[in-house]
Amino acid sequence: MKTIRLLYPDFLSGGLDEYYFGAQLLCLIVPPNDDQPLIRVPISAPNDEKKPVKDGIYARDEVEAGVKSALNLIERENPDKIITIGGNCIVSLAPFDYLHGKYGDTGIIWLDAHPDVSTPQDGYAYVHAMVLGTLLGQGDAGLRALMKNGAFEPQNLLYVGLQGLHDYQERYLNKLGVKFKIQDKNFIPHAEIAAFCAKFKRVLIHLDTTVLDAAFFHSTYFVNPELTGDGGGRMKMNELKEILRLINQSCDVSALSIAEYLPFDEFRLRRTLEVRIYLSDAEPDLDGFCVDLSSNLNPNLAR
Numbered sequence: 001m002k003t004i005r006l007l008y009p010d011f012l013s014g015g016l017d018e019y020y021f022g023a024q025l026l027c028l029i030v031p032p033n034d035d036q037p038l039i040r041v042p043i044s045a046p047n048d049e050k051k052p053v054k055d056g057i058y059a060r061d062e063v064e065a066g067v068k069s070a071l072n073l074i075e076r077e078n079p080d081k082i083i084t085i086g087g088n089c090i091v092s093l094a095p096f097d098y099l100h101g102k103y104g105d106t107g108i109i110w111l112d113a114h115p116d117v118s119t120p121q122d123g124y125a126y127v128h129a130m131v132l133g134t135l136l137g138q139g140d141a142g143l144r145a146l147m148k149n150g151a152f153e154p155q156n157l158l159y160v161g162l163q164g165l166h167d168y169q170e171r172y173l174n175k176l177g178v179k180f181k182i183q184d185k186n187f188i189p190h191a192e193i194a195a196f197c198a199k200f201k202r203v204l205i206h207l208d209t210t211v212l213d214a215a216f217f218h219s220t221y222f223v224n225p226e227l228t229g230d231g232g233g234r235m236k237m238n239e240l241k242e243i244l245r246l247i248n249q250s251c252d253v254s255a256l257s258i259a260e261y262l263p264f265d266e267f268r269l270r271r272t273l274e275v276r277i278y279l280s281d282a283e284p285d286l287d288g289f290c291v292d293l294s295s296n297l298n299p300n301l302a303r
Contacts, residue, residue: 003081005030006074006095008041010066012059013127014088014260017046021270022219022261023087030085030258039077041070043087056120057140063090063127067146070094086259088128089116092206093146096135099204099254101149106254107156107200108135109193109247111240112208113163113233115180117172128260132157132206136176154178158196160188160243161211161235184234190246197251204255205247209262211235219263 009023020043027038043066051059071094074082080102082095089112100106110116110132117133118124120140133139137151144151154177162183165173173180181188197203211233214222222232247253 001081002077002079003033003036003083004074004077004079005033005036005038006041006070006082006084006091007038008066008070008084008087008091008094009043010041010063010087010090011043011046012051012066013063013090015058015126016088016262018262018264018267019086019088019260020046021267022263023085025263025266026085026258026261030083036083037077039073041066041073053125055140055142056125057127057142058125060142064142064146066090067094067143071098071146071148074098080254082255084255084257084259086257086261089131089206089208089259090127091259092204092255092257093131093134093143095255095257096152096204096206097147097149099202100152103202103254105201106152107158107196107203107251108132108152108206109158109160109196109203110162110206110208111160111211111235111243112206113161113210114208114230115159115162115165115169115173116208117169117176122168133172136178138172138176156200158188158193159183160193161233163231163233166230187235187239187243190243193243193246194250197247201252202254203247203251204257205244205253206257206259207240207244208260209258210260212237212240218265219261221260221262224262224264 007027009020011017011019054060084091084095116129116131118129130139134143135152157178159180162180164182164184209220212220213234213236214220214232216236
């Protein structure tokens, strides 16, 4: 049984440089396992260059190239299970499509405050809000064309932690036949999660940190007062741990994607430490005091 770790620091699909840095840092946070080789999707580091919106999608060419690269790397490795370290939510597209093709009978548990079923026609250009709609065979034709296997059926999806929806999102899910519950007061009961797991031989987990309550977890989008967007989640870390343990005990988990980790304070500190520091009146060795954001934070994890 081969498990790989896929480091996929896509940031363009969400429009924030912090996604790139967050993926590198998350690579250090995920508990180590020498039996799980780390495979890196080649994503160029942020450089403040603005990308065009093409057919309603920001940085379409770069985003699609990243998905293709991820799929090619996964197929080369031919893993049985995949832990994906993102990056934003687009990072689940390639591994979920691959595992669906490998096993067929797979369910998706989407731990997220948002449904991720938007389309370019909804007026939002960032693909991280479109990934689940793509996996369900809907939305943008260019994104759907990246998939090499069939779409997931609506009944193969369980939302956990879903918060309030826009009207267009609710209409979309109802039209598609997706069963969902708004969990702004109570989360899906554990028995319901276990019953869903029992329907499938294998389950794929997508974990978006926006499912967590920003009052208690401070590395998520909604903790940053400079940003605007739909409401964040309500889940606390101990609740998330219990849900993940329950899923792991109830079925064979073949994928775990961790997405939308945004360590804003650590990112600002990193940027602050990039300044050149003069310790004496002597001419400084400038190269010795400048930290490169694109440098490999953990070279020992590479294959």
